[in-house]
Amino acid sequence: MGLLRTIRRYLYGILNYPRRNEVGGNFGMSFETPDLFISLRTLQVATNFFSKKNVIGQGGFGRVYKGLMPNGQEIAVKKLSSNSTPGVIEFTNEVKLLSEIRHLNLVTLLGCCVEGSDKMLVYEYLPNKSLDCFLFDKEKSSSLDWTTRFNIAKGVARGIPYLHEEAPMKILHRDIKASNILLDESLNPKISDFGLARLCPEEDSLMSTRVSGTHGYMAPEYAMHGYLSVKTDVFSYGILLLEIISGRRSLDRRLSTDHADLANFAWTLYQAGKMLELVDPALGDHYNTDSVGMCIQIGLLCCQQTVADRPDMNSIHLMLSSDSFTLLEPGKPGGRWTSMKSGVRNSINTLEDHFRNSSSFSSFDEGS
Numbered sequence: 001m002g003l004l005r006t007i008r009r010y011l012y013g014i015l016n017y018p019r020r021n022e023v024g025g026n027f028g029m030s031f032e033t034p035d036l037f038i039s040l041r042t043l044q045v046a047t048n049f050f051s052k053k054n055v056i057g058q059g060g061f062g063r064v065y066k067g068l069m070p071n072g073q074e075i076a077v078k079k080l081s082s083n084s085t086p087g088v089i090e091f092t093n094e095v096k097l098l099s100e101i102r103h104l105n106l107v108t109l110l111g112c113c114v115e116g117s118d119k120m121l122v123y124e125y126l127p128n129k130s131l132d133c134f135l136f137d138k139e140k141s142s143s144l145d146w147t148t149r150f151n152i153a154k155g156v157a158r159g160i161p162y163l164h165e166e167a168p169m170k171i172l173h174r175d176i177k178a179s180n181i182l183l184d185e186s187l188n189p190k191i192s193d194f195g196l197a198r199l200c201p202e203e204d205s206l207m208s209t210r211v212s213g214t215h216g217y218m219a220p221e222y223a224m225h226g227y228l229s230v231k232t233d234v235f236s237y238g239i240l241l242l243e244i245i246s247g248r249r250s251l252d253r254r255l256s257t258d259h260a261d262l263a264n265f266a267w268t269l270y271q272a273g274k275m276l277e278l279v280d281p282a283l284g285d286h287y288n289t290d291s292v293g294m295c296i297q298i299g300l301l302c303c304q305q306t307v308a309d310r311p312d313m314n315s316i317h318l319m320l321s322s323d324s325f326t327l328l329e330p331g332k333p334g335g336r337w338t339s340m341k342s343g344v345r346n347s348i349n350t351l352e353d354h355f356r357n358s359s360s361f362s363s364f365d366e367g368s
């Protein structure tokens with residue numbers, strides 16, 4: 001109970017500072033409270049008492065429900081499982097970060113609810129769900145033509161540098177992957193799920209005690225040694241880009257060793273001068289070979305083993321936006337990793353320490 005009270009107090013502090021009076025204007029919403037808190041009762045009514053019929057997704061921390069607000073606005077409510085202990089940290093993290101950032105290619109947080117053991121996040125509703133629902137579904141993948149895929153790749157490449165360089169707080173997402181790219185009615189992408197996001201390290205990279213993310217998208221230096229930097233997001237973006245081109249998952253253990261790891265498979269084809277064999281068969285011949293070739297090369301540049309050789313996200317966006325960019329030859333992609341280095345968990349200079357020591361976290365730590 002004490003912890004929940006602290007979290008609530010903490011969230012209240014964050015959400016009312018510094019724009020208590022701006023919220024309605026910012027979100028164009030007419031919720032019953034002037035801040036971001038939405039009552040449990042309102043969400044119960046909006047989701048038909050969290051009816052099974054309203055379930056639109058299931059994530060690692062709980063179910064996602066579709067809801068309808070009294071003003072007619074459609075919403076998505078992410079309800080954290082009450083027994084989800086790590087979820088409390090991710091929850092506070094997500095609310096804090098999302099309440100401060102606005103971008104066309106990032107999902108908008110409309111509000112949150114903390115009542116009793118219930119913790120919920122309320123987002124704008126994206127009618128086309130997530131990219132993975134299209135990409136890895138044989139029947140739906142054909143509705144993603146190359147122009148749409150390229151537009152999605154570019155949109156994500158616009159959203160990440162906003163997080164890295166332009167947002168009020170510089171942020172690492174840490175979990176860029178197809179299921180975290182939501183699609184609006186016109187299939188424009190919005191990056192979601194900031195549960196694992198962290199403030200950008202002030203130095204080039206820092207160590208993280210808790211290595212979290214998704215297998216198959218994690219940069220090897222992060223998975224194995226806990227080194228975290230903007231280039232870990234770049235690595236994940238590269239994997240995502242190769243998935244968008246190929247319609248294949250980053251890791252597919254049903255395939256032979258040579259084919260299971262997408263980045264290595266793409267690299268082998270690239271070196272053999274057969275990179276177009278990577279293209280999703282669902283695209284048939286309906287794609288621009290120059291544009292696809294450029295994207296494969298950019299994807300491979302992002303996945304390089306040598307961290308310093310990976311481009312930053314702003315450069316990637318520039319490369320995708322210009323035909324005349326001369327791309328470097330990509331080096332070897334990050335190898336597969338199997339275990340995390342044990343010393344990582346005991347590291348003193350942790351990103352979590354850095355995060356806690358920042359003034360914005362002091363109210364959370366007090367009394368917890």
Ligand SMILES: Nc1ncnc2c1ncn2[C@@H]1O[C@H](COP(=O)(O)OP(=O)(O)OP(=O)(O)O)[C@@H](O)[C@H]1O
Nearest residue numbers: 057058059060064076123124125126129130179193
């Ligand atoms: N704002 C939204 N609008 C529409 N659908 C959504 C929205 N948010 C989430 N969903 C759907 O709910 C699913 C689960 O989302 P969630 O972010 O909880 O988990 P995830 O990213 O798939 O997995 P994990 O949390 O384990 O990384 C998504 O894949 C998507 O299909």
